[in-house]
Amino acid sequence: MSPKDLHEASYYRKLDAKKTECELCFRRCVIDDGAVGACLARTNISGILYTLTYGSPVAVYVDPLEKAPFLHVYPGSDALSLGTASCNLRCKNCINWHFAFKAPGEIESVSMSPETVVQTALDRNINSICFTYNEPTVQYEYMYDIAAAAKAENMTVTLHSNGMMSPEPLEALLPLVDAVVVDLKTFDDLLYRELTGGELAPVLQTLQNVRKKAWLEIVCLLIPTVSDNLEDIKAMCLWISENLGQEVPVHFSRFFPSAKLTQLPPTSVNLLEQACEIAENAGLDYVYINNVSGHDKTNTYCPACAERIIYRRGLFIQENKIEGNNCSFCGHKIAGIW
Numbered sequence: 001m002s003p004k005d006l007h008e009a010s011y012y013r014k015l016d017a018k019k020t021e022c023e024l025c026f027r028r029c030v031i032d033d034g035a036v037g038a039c040l041a042r043t044n045i046s047g048i049l050y051t052l053t054y055g056s057p058v059a060v061y062v063d064p065l066e067k068a069p070f071l072h073v074y075p076g077s078d079a080l081s082l083g084t085a086s087c088n089l090r091c092k093n094c095i096n097w098h099f100a101f102k103a104p105g106e107i108e109s110v111s112m113s114p115e116t117v118v119q120t121a122l123d124r125n126i127n128s129i130c131f132t133y134n135e136p137t138v139q140y141e142y143m144y145d146i147a148a149a150a151k152a153e154n155m156t157v158t159l160h161s162n163g164m165m166s167p168e169p170l171e172a173l174l175p176l177v178d179a180v181v182v183d184l185k186t187f188d189d190l191l192y193r194e195l196t197g198g199e200l201a202p203v204l205q206t207l208q209n210v211r212k213k214a215w216l217e218i219v220c221l222l223i224p225t226v227s228d229n230l231e232d233i234k235a236m237c238l239w240i241s242e243n244l245g246q247e248v249p250v251h252f253s254r255f256f257p258s259a260k261l262t263q264l265p266p267t268s269v270n271l272l273e274q275a276c277e278i279a280e281n282a283g284l285d286y287v288y289i290n291n292v293s294g295h296d297k298t299n300t301y302c303p304a305c306a307e308r309i310i311y312r313r314g315l316f317i318q319e320n321k322i323e324g325n326n327c328s329f330c331g332h333k334i335a336g337i338w
């Protein structure tokens with residue numbers, strides 16, 4: 001592709017006439033002329049850094065917001081959900097490795113301008129956009145322009161992130177974003193590096209930054225024998241409660257064998273239930289189990305009167321007893337975007 005077909009990257013600096021440093025995520029890749037960054041989504045051409053994902057999603061679907069999973073954002077509504085090739089992590093358990101580990105151009109994509117994405121949603125009476133499937137950071141400029149176009153139409157903008165975006169681009173993006181799901185894959189930094197290639201500290205910083213500016217939900221995937229240490233889970237829940245507040249929903253997600261971890265069994269429901277108990281003892285109000293259809297912990301209960309206020313079956317809402325922003329049984333304000 002020639003530079004005239006590409007979109008210049010937003011966050012980078014020139015180290016000399018031809019060498020650049022990408023500042024978009026924690027990796028801070030130094031990229032030589034003609035090379036690409038660790039995510040494979042940014043290339044340096046003659047000292048200018050370009051994004052390779054702009055306008056080229058590889059996955060565009062209509063999904064319930066519950067799939068992200070957002071359980072406290074407009075229950076029962078759909079989002080036009082999209083992702084691109086590539087990712088800045090290499091998680092051993094990645095379920096979307098077939099495009100997240102690929103460079104843009106290595107996998108079939110569709111051509112969609114930001115305006116086309118927004119119009120595609122509006123044509124289907126969908127009022128939300130969700131950046132998901134791969135890490136949205138690697139499509140930052142595209143995501144930003146779609147989010148701006150969506151906000152001009154008064155739409156809801158959401159994303160699911162691994163939390164590794166640098167603070168400055170995140171700060172610039174958040175005014176256009178209503179809600180973010182962030183993965184907190186473990187509370188052990190060494191394990192974070194081993195399992196994902198990422199680090200714990202940038203994720204904790206992202207969680208705190210998102211919490212100040214947008215609605216936040218957290219996903220913790222529990223992988224048997226890997227990220228199932230109950231003491232780590234307890235430390236993580238206490239940190240969330242003390243630093244982010246008890247109203248942030250936490251989803252303990254069930255692992256299924258995938259990618260490089262096909263030898264492991266699925267997470268036991270018993271372990272997920274133990275994690276929920278730990279989280280509730282740490283003071284968290286909204287604790288869920290994800291990927292176990294029909295489990296009672298997929299429902300929402302009022303933290304004040306303990307009545308069931310949202311009854312779900314799979315990703316679908318069977319009953320919603322929230323009126324305005326409040327529990328219809330006792331009037332307690334339920335945190336979220338209703």
Ligand code: SF4
Pocket residue numbers: 022023024025026027028029036037038039040041042088137138
């Ligand atoms: S976005 Fe890609 S190129 Fe930029 S620092 Fe992160 S991994 Fe490296």
